[in-house]
Amino acid sequence: MKVTIKDIARAAGVSHPTVSKALNGSPGVSKAVRERIVSIAEQMNYIPNQAARRLADKKTQTIGLLWPKSEALFFHHLSLQIQQEAARRGLDVMISLADPPRGLRAFNEHFVDRIIFWSPPGWQPDMAFIKQKELFHGRMLLIGGGVLKGAHRIGIDRSGAIYEAVCYLAAKGHRRITFVGDSSDKQLGFTRGVLEQRLDYHEHYVIAAKEGDPFPEQRVAELLDSPDRPTAFIVDSQSYAFGLMKLFRDREIRMPGDYSLIVYDDIPEMERMEIPVTTVGPSIGKLAALALKIIAGKEGQGQDRLEDIEIKCELNVRKSTGRL
Template sequence: MAVTLKDVAKACGVSYSTVSKALKNSPLVKPNTKAYIQQKAAEMNYIPNHSARALVSKRSNTIGLIWPSVDRVAVTHLVSEINQALKLSGYAMILSIDGIDVASKKFLEFGCDGIIIFDEGPSTNLSPEVYQNIPVVAYGVDRDIDYPIINVNHYKAMIMAIESLLAKGVTQIDYIGDINTSDSRQIAKKNAIVDYCQQHHIYYRIIDSHGLSALEAESAVKQFYAQNELAPGIICGSYDITLGTLNAIDLDYNQPIIYSYDNIPHITKLNYPVHAIGVPTTEIANKVVEVLNQVITNGSIENVYNLEPHLNEK
């Protein structure tokens, strides 16, 4: 039979409320008493009944995150950062790799306090049944949806990369990215390259990575590289595409200047110098959780929260 708070209180010779406060690490309980209660609870294998607590507080302290991809390093790292930010805010995170409709409705049924979604455009729109009944925050690009979105300005990040290449004297650029997609984040990156280069008469090529994973990018770049020389300046649409690109080309023969979207620490550990562009993942994660907290507590003030990309040169 499960150990209850009353069982722990009886074993410790204190009141139910004292045990409750001690297990919540309340400063109202003396440190020695708190340590004793926490140790006793652990010895008795006490497990908090979150369902019962949720009935009283009307909060489950859980957040549902709809996982967009299981095979990409950059996404996995960002999700880990979001999980850490949620923990610091007192939440536990539940992941789902199901489709948008199934996952969001399950989170609603489970009584989650909120949902985080990676917005890719119309295909990831949540139904009113969901966002009218549970706080939602999306990560993506600035577009018209009915719940707050964290915009990390992919378009501006690409322009910053181009301008940095130009400042280094590079006037020929290859962009390697996922082209034939409905993902608004990838579309914004490609459009920035095309728009800026055409407007400023810069030589550029678009190389389709045929996906966002390292393996897909490696295969696509190898096919291109077998027939063509690469430009002296390369901009990759994601960290995983950058990995695939580095694996596909002969870096002893070609030594291009490479910029990679996804500003994650992994880039600094690559053997080849790669410059990172984009909002740092810790900043994204903290903003997502900050806004979600705000929506849960007070409702949304803004529809779009803009973050500024950074350029980290190696």
């Protein structure tokens, strides 16, 4: 049977408003009475009604994550880092994997007043989201590249990341490099790197594949069998990296002896591979820390100004890349 404030009040011989004040740390209750009420509440295993408290003050100590329906390990590790950063500040984290309007509606219903929303470049809110945003009274932060009026923003320099990867491989003597990924800002960074470094170019050195598509194994296999095969690969996702490495194993191809490999997204799994993989991408720890600094700041302490930050990516050199 659930213990209520009235049960504690009867046991303590006081009114239930007095119990409420004592448990909430409100003034008007002596220290001795407060300590006695708290002790009785603990003995009776009283669990506070957080929903009622939210109804009273319309605030929570909770951050809501509007997260993509993705199996990418990057989002798993980033959400864990955000949770750890939030816990250090005494905040809880709720995650919604629903479509953004529905997730935002759920957070509104639970009075969540801090929201971190992963939105890719080019994302546009629909009318359902706009209506829920109008009902939202709190701080919202977009991560990933999307833009929303009245919200903080952290963008990621993905183009610069792939450009840096190309320059690194070029410095190691690689002239023929293949990029596997979607035709977005990452591919622009690849093209810029190839042109500036004056590298060899072949139409098959860009294998376009949209996010969520399976690894283009046949196209990569045909490239490996061609006379124009590259000496290095840059892939823009973990799924493509795992697909490429499986193809390498099936063909007994060695890294970096036969091919060098750089993967976008510095997830811990890349460092734990049999051949640790060189990565380029945003630091998950730094991204989480920056997000919490923005979203958890107190009003009136310099956090009212909307932040618009573009973070640089980091190249982490490991054993999957070598010199020709």
